[in-house]
Amino acid sequence: MLIETGHFALVLALALSFFQAIMPLAGALRNDERVMATAAPTALSVFALIALSFGVLASAYYQSDFSVVNVFENSHSQQPALYRITGTWGNHEGSMLLWVAILALFTALVAAFGRSLPLRLKTLVLAVQGWISSAFLLFILLTSNPFARLSPAPMEGRDLNPILQDIGLAIHPPLLYLGYVGFSVAFSFAIAALIDGRMEAAWARWVRPWTLLAWTFLTAGIAMGSYWAYYELGWGGWWFWDPVENASFMPWLSGTALLHSAIVMEKRDALKIWTLLLAIITFSLSLLGTFLVRSGILTSVHSFASDPTRGLFILAILVFFIGGALLLFALRATSLKTGGLFAPISREGALVLNNLFLASATATVLVGTLYPLVVEAIGGQKISVGAPFFNLTFGPLMIPLLVAVPFGPLLAWKRGDWSAVAMRLVWAFGFSILAVAVSLILVDPTAVFAALGIGLAAWLVAGALTDLATKSGVGRVALPVAARRLVGLPRSMFGTALGHSGLGLTVLGIVAVSAFADERIVTMKPGDSLDIAGYRVTFDTIIPERGPNFVADRAQFDLATVEGKSLGNISSAKRIYTARQMPTTEAGIRTFAFSQVYLSLGDLSEGGGAVVRVWHKPLVTLIWLGALVMMIGGFVSLSDRRLRVGAPQAPKSRLRRPATEAVG
Amino acid sequence: MRAAFVFLLLTLGLTFAWLPAHAVQPDEMLDDPALEERARDISAGLRCLVCQNQSIDDSDASIARDLRILVRERIEAGETDEQVVDYIVSRYGQFVLLKPVFSPTTLLLWATPLLVLLGGGAYLFLRRRGDSSRTVATPGAQKLSAEEEDRLSEALADDWFER
Numbered sequence: 001m002l003i004e005t006g007h008f009a010l011v012l013a014l015a016l017s018f019f020q021a022i023m024p025l026a027g028a029l030r031n032d033e034r035v036m037a038t039a040a041p042t043a044l045s046v047f048a049l050i051a052l053s054f055g056v057l058a059s060a061y062y063q064s065d066f067s068v069v070n071v072f073e074n075s076h077s078q079q080p081a082l083y084r085i086t087g088t089w090g091n092h093e094g095s096m097l098l099w100v101a102i103l104a105l106f107t108a109l110v111a112a113f114g115r116s117l118p119l120r121l122k123t124l125v126l127a128v129q130g131w132i133s134s135a136f137l138l139f140i141l142l143t144s145n146p147f148a149r150l151s152p153a154p155m156e157g158r159d160l161n162p163i164l165q166d167i168g169l170a171i172h173p174p175l176l177y178l179g180y181v182g183f184s185v186a187f188s189f190a191i192a193a194l195i196d197g198r199m200e201a202a203w204a205r206w207v208r209p210w211t212l213l214a215w216t217f218l219t220a221g222i223a224m225g226s227y228w229a230y231y232e233l234g235w236g237g238w239w240f241w242d243p244v245e246n247a248s249f250m251p252w253l254s255g256t257a258l259l260h261s262a263i264v265m266e267k268r269d270a271l272k273i274w275t276l277l278l279a280i281i282t283f284s285l286s287l288l289g290t291f292l293v294r295s296g297i298l299t300s301v302h303s304f305a306s307d308p309t310r311g312l313f314i315l316a317i318l319v320f321f322i323g324g325a326l327l328l329f330a331l332r333a334t335s336l337k338t339g340g341l342f343a344p345i346s347r348e349g350a351l352v353l354n355n356l357f358l359a360s361a362t363a364t365v366l367v368g369t370l371y372p373l374v375v376e377a378i379g380g381q382k383i384s385v386g387a388p389f390f391n392l393t394f395g396p397l398m399i400p401l402l403v404a405v406p407f408g409p410l411l412a413w414k415r416g417d418w419s420a421v422a423m424r425l426v427w428a429f430g431f432s433i434l435a436v437a438v439s440l441i442l443v444d445p446t447a448v449f450a451a452l453g454i455g456l457a458a459w460l461v462a463g464a465l466t467d468l469a470t471k472s473g474v475g476r477v478a479l480p481v482a483a484r485r486l487v488g489l490p491r492s493m494f495g496t497a498l499g500h501s502g503l504g505l506t507v508l509g510i511v512a513v514s515a516f517a518d519e520r521i522v523t524m525k526p527g528d529s530l531d532i533a534g535y536r537v538t539f540d541t542i543i544p545e546r547g548p549n550f551v552a553d554r555a556q557f558d559l560a561t562v563e564g565k566s567l568g569n570i571s572s573a574k575r576i577y578t579a580r581q582m583p584t585t586e587a588g589i590r591t592f593a594f595s596q597v598y599l600s601l602g603d604l605s606e607g608g609g610a611v612v613r614v615w616h617k618p619l620v621t622l623i624w625l626g627a628l629v630m631m632i633g634g635f636v637s638l639s640d641r642r643l644r645v646g647a648p649q650a651p652k653s654r655l656r657r658p659a660t661e662a663v664g
Numbered sequence: 665m666r667a668a669f670v671f672l673l674l675t676l677g678l679t680f681a682w683l684p685a686h687a688v689q690p691d692e693m694l695d696d697p698a699l700e701e702r703a704r705d706i707s708a709g710l711r712c713l714v715c716q717n718q719s720i721d722d723s724d725a726s727i728a729r730d731l732r733i734l735v736r737e738r739i740e741a742g743e744t745d746e747q748v749v750d751y752i753v754s755r756y757g758q759f760v761l762l763k764p765v766f767s768p769t770t771l772l773l774w775a776t777p778l779l780v781l782l783g784g785g786a787y788l789f790l791r792r793r794g795d796s797s798r799t800v801a802t803p804g805a806q807k808l809s810a811e812e813e814d815r816l817s818e819a820l821a822d823d824w825f826e827r
Binding site for chain 1: 687688689690691693708709711716717719722757758759760761762763764769770772773774776777780781784785788792
């Protein structure tokens with residue numbers, strides 16, 4: 001009965017979504033305020049219904065109700081409680097339901113907190129969100145219904161895929177979807193502006209917090225997925241340029257561009273059409289990602305053709321929204337007025353440069369991801385595009401962009417002074433040279449490129465700090481005054497500095513682990529030891545283990561320095577999940593400062609020996625800590641009073657008032 | 665398959681068995697570290713044919729192991745990296761290369777980054793020239809004198825420090 005309630009709520013949500021898609025739009029076009037006013041309550045109801053539906057599915061998972069096909073196929077009664085809940089979205093149907101639930105959440109947030117929005121704009125935004133949720137609810141109910149029943153109900157389920165039985169499943173997909181789907185709000189604002197034919201600088205101010213929110217979650221989601229893959233897969237890789245990863249990376253790249261161009265639009269009323277296009281592109285890339293991972297087209301063009309229902313349905317959604325949005329853009333964009341001239345050397349100029357490189361990077365990843373599919377589809381020839389291609393093309397595009405980052409926030413709007421900014425960055429430059437020298441002298445004199453990479457990371461971090469120091473007047477006013485000014489700086493400035501220095505930390509982690517990681521692959525017997533990067537790993541013993549739904553062999557190792565100082569233990573296990581008879585490896589990881597010793601147990605041989613893989617990964621945790629700092633930067637910016645979602649906005653004065661002008 | 669599998673499994677709900685990637689086994693490795701390093705580098709660029717976007721260096725599939733051994737045999741026989749790769753491509757086709765060769769088929773793939781960057785740059789440059797000619801054409805518009813420029817940038821700088 002409960003299951004049917006959830007199913008019914010989903011159907012009702014679809015019906016209300018249709019209403020939300022059509023009625024408010026009609027009201028807006030006829031300028032009928034009473035009809036327009038229905039949009040917000042409808043959106044809130046849709047959210048309540050989808051949340052109810054999602055809650056019902058989650059409770060079916062928690063209670064191991066195997067009369068539901070979806071639960072039977074993806075859960076097991078002996079799984080720990082956490083995985084019996086997270087299993088809800090560890091499968092196609094459930095994760096689609098999470099997708100629409102988050103879409104409805106964002107829509108409801110716009111409805112509830114968008115009080116300062118003009119009614120007409122808000123109505124149109126909610127209507128477009130209604131179109132999106134109608135399409136995806138229809139997709140779920142017609143092709144991927146999570147509430148289908150099974151009779152008679154089996155006694156036991158088939159178990160959740162063991163790889164997914166991890167805390168990562170609890171965190172990664174919700175964060176990723178909050179990012180992916182969050183960009184729908186920017187998209188809907190763009191479509192609303194096109195329908196309305198009007199777009200003021202205030203538009204950017206309303207869109208920016210939503211974009212920033214989505215971007216912050218997407219950053220966290222991608223980083224979390226990367227760390228999960230790193231520790232769960234027993235191999236220590238953290239990024240693979242796989243199409244599925246690229247699918248989440250493309251919206252991040254173009255979302256980053258959008259975040260920056262929206263600043264130009266808000267402050268200077270320039271780059272309007274481009275910002276609008278970016279808002280459309282970013283969510284389109286989210287939709288494309290959904291299509292790529294869900295249609296099965298990645299496994300093979302042929303497997304897509306053999307079972308096309310779901311794939312074709314999403315393709316139709318894709319064509320409708322992307323095609324429709326671009327058509328509308330082509331028809332209406334030219335009617336928007338552009339303004340705000342600026343010199344090439346200016347804050348705007350720097351942000352345009354940022355957009356140019358990010359757009360090129362997005363295009364590179366997009367074409368690289370789709371190229372093999374297209375070539376196979378039209379010519380039948382099979383080619384591969386993998387990590388070596390992306391490293392060779394994406395890398396060089398990023399370097400000039402990263403070099404330019406510290407200049408951006410220091411340049412003045414309209415017309416900046418290049419040499420004055422260069423002077424202010426002298427300290428950062430010196431610090432960066434010092435970092436290069438330290439790497440060359442202390443670490444490895446032959447690793448020139450790695451040293452330059454480390455210098456680049458230092459440049460980013462020092463540049464971000466220079467920005468804060470300059471704006472608080474360090475060196476020009478007395479130190480206490482500067483300290484007071486620093487505290488008084490708008491939070492969005494701290495957000496920028498955190499974002500950019502987080503980027504620097506991530507670059508540092510990537511460079512260090514790519515250039516200086518160490519690896520040993522050997523067969524060891526108990527009592528054997530090996531040395532790696534100053535650590536000594538001694539094989540102690542293998543002990544059998546039993547978990548709630550798996551059996552395991554755990555290999556224990558003593559970890560010490562080569563000089564003999566004990567650092568405790570490190571252990572790695574091979575598990576067999578009994579329901580599926582599927583093996584997994586639990587890697588042993590020990591963190592020392594920012595570096596890690598990573599140990600993974602391979603095949604066991606006769607006579608008590610085992611293949612053991614040990615890595616030393618210098619500064620590897622900075623890759624994700626950097627992302628965490630970026631994320632904190634995002635939230636700090638969001639907490640800025642002038643960016644707060646729904647905060648009443650003072651009329652924008654053309655006069656600059658000290659300390660009230662936000663800087664991205 | 666490997667890491668991307670976390671993402672894939674999540675989203676596709678794939679259910680077939682997956683083995684932890686353990687790839688290179690100690691018994692395959694060459695004694696000479698320099699040769700072994702060359703073998704690893706070559707392996708990282710060759711695709712495991714039955715896997716999804718995974719190099720033979722990372723794959724547990726038996727064909728990946730066969731290819732790894734083949735690469736090492738060829739290296740030990742004294743072939744250059746290029747000869748080894750050419751030999752593998754002659755047997756398995758272009759599909760085996762994770763970095764596709766530059767050819768008419770892949771022209772667009774390789775050209776995309778530069779096309780977008782230069783195309784975008786050219787567009788900005790041309791539009792900018794259009795803008796500045798418009799600015800010059802504005803009646804009464806004059807270039808600022810050096811002194812005025814200084815005063816202006818000072819004023820702007822002050823304003824900007826305050827923000």
